[in-house]
Amino acid sequence: MHRKLTVRDLRTGNRARVLRALYFDEPRSRQELAGSTGLSQASVSNVVGELISEGVVVEAGQVDSDGGRPRVLLRVNPAHTAVVGVDVGETHVLVEVFDLTLRRRAEATFPMEPDAHSIDEVAARVLDGLDRCLRDSGARDVLGVGIGVPGFVERGLVYAQTVGWHGVALERMLRAGTDLPLFLDNGANTLGQAEVWFGAGRGTGDAVVALIGSGVGASVIADGVLYRGSSGGAGEWGHTTVALDGRPCRCGARGCLEAYIGAYGVVERYRAVRPDVPVEQEAALAALVADGSAAARGVLAETACYAGLGVANLINLFNPARVIVGGWAGLLLGARILDDVRAEASRHALHRSFEQASITLCELGPESVALGAATLPVADFLAGGGVRRTAPSRVG
The missing domain is CATH 1.10.10.10 (Winged helix-like DNA-binding domain superfamily/Winged helix DNA-binding domain)
Structure with missing residues (x-):
């Protein structure tokens, strides 16, 4: 009724x-x-x-x-209130404070080891960054804190298999250090909302925003609405299988797309042919993109092949008007291989669906997960007609 x-x-x-x-x-x-x-x-x-x-x-x-x-x-009024966006990535925790119209006022970055994700350490760095940024920005009134995390969020618990989190109570841990409203969501979803609001997805109701970093995910927007699935786990594009009994993935399965196009997997393949690459993941990927050797070109060609296959799968499944590639690794690689990705996608996608879809790069830069996270409390504020919630909120 x-x-x-x-x-x-x-x-x-x-x-x-x-x-x-x-x-x-x-x-x-x-x-x-x-x-x-x-x-x-x-x-x-x-x-x-x-x-x-x-x-x-x-x-x-x-x-x-x-x-x-x-x-x-x-x-x-930009000065009406401030809002916070947090990116809990695999290589860093980034905290940013914005005004109400999402112009950046302060930021703090804490490097993370890609293979070490102690939830206690992550929570401590988020709270430390929150304190530091609010102090630096002078913000005294805060609408809420949006947090983009790996994996997906269900009733405040985070499930991120590739970093060893299963039902991690991140919201409860953060609640011990702040009374601000908290909004948690998957990082690919926050990136997707940022691009649909302000970037390459603006003006379309059907898009897929692909996040390629150490891991791989996607935000699926259908008729203007984010598709979440039954429990918030939709969009795990990186864990679709592209090779039967293929390379091992960090999730424990084999042949996942992430093992072929995520920074973790790409750098691993590059080290196999060039052992002297930098230890740090972002520096190693930058070296690969700049390397003109035949071995490096082979790694990039294989990456483009699997990325194109993955994009074709998205086109065939969701028939989007746009496929938008982002994330720090996606933008770094995309500058070099996007044309090859398009060509490979054309070979695997249904012809008519491919003709209707553009494949482009995100416009908001490599750190737009935090910006997208800040849109979560803003979206709640807009939906309430400018009336704030009086109790903490969550998205997932």
Whole structure:
């Protein structure tokens, strides 16, 4: 049985429509907001008056109108509150503080050993970074903390098989050090939301955003909505099988895509033909991309082959308008092999689906997981029409 909508529900819905319109397409006048939201001029004026009185929206100058009085332009107030984004990656923990419109104000990075992921150490570094960044930014009012993690989140517990986490209570551990609202989600999902909001996925409702770092994942957006699966575990693209009884993967299986295109696997193959490469993973991958030797070209060609196969599988499964490749390793490799990836994908994907899909690189840079994580509390704020939650929240 459907719950009957109340006046409060309608008011929240109206506020959310106006606030989202301003957030993603500012500045706008009241008249333009009425046209884009479908609300009456009176409703828009009432909502705008409330949002201005609360400090969520501010005036942003005037624009001449056709024969009438100048129209006042409006925008979301960046200084209304701060928001935090955290990337719990395999090579680092990155904490960033943003204003409400997601302009960066402070950041702190803590290197991590790729094979050592003590949950106690990760939690301590997140809390340390949070304290440091809030102090450096001078932020006194914080909307919430979004956290992108490896694996997936189910009821606040993190399941990341490749780093040895099974039902890790990261949210509870962080709760011991902060009372700010916490929003946890898979890092590929946060990257995907950032690209759909501000980057290469903007303007499309059907996209797959592939994150290639030490590991590999994907965010699947269908009709504008992130597809999560039954328990939040959808999008584990890196653990689809591309070679029967193939190379061993860190998850314990064999032949996973991650073993062929993730930085961990690519660098391992490079070391097999060139033992003197740097120890640090990102430096080793950069050396591979810059290496013009036949051995290095062979490693890159094999990587492009499997990446193209993986992208073709995404195209055949989800029929996206765009496949967007990101992550620090994806961007580093993509600068060199993206054309080869496209060519290989064309050989494996269904012809019509391939013709309809563009394959491109992320636009927001290698550190956009933290930016995407910051969108989690912002999305909650927008959906609530600018009203904050009074209790901690989680996504997964």
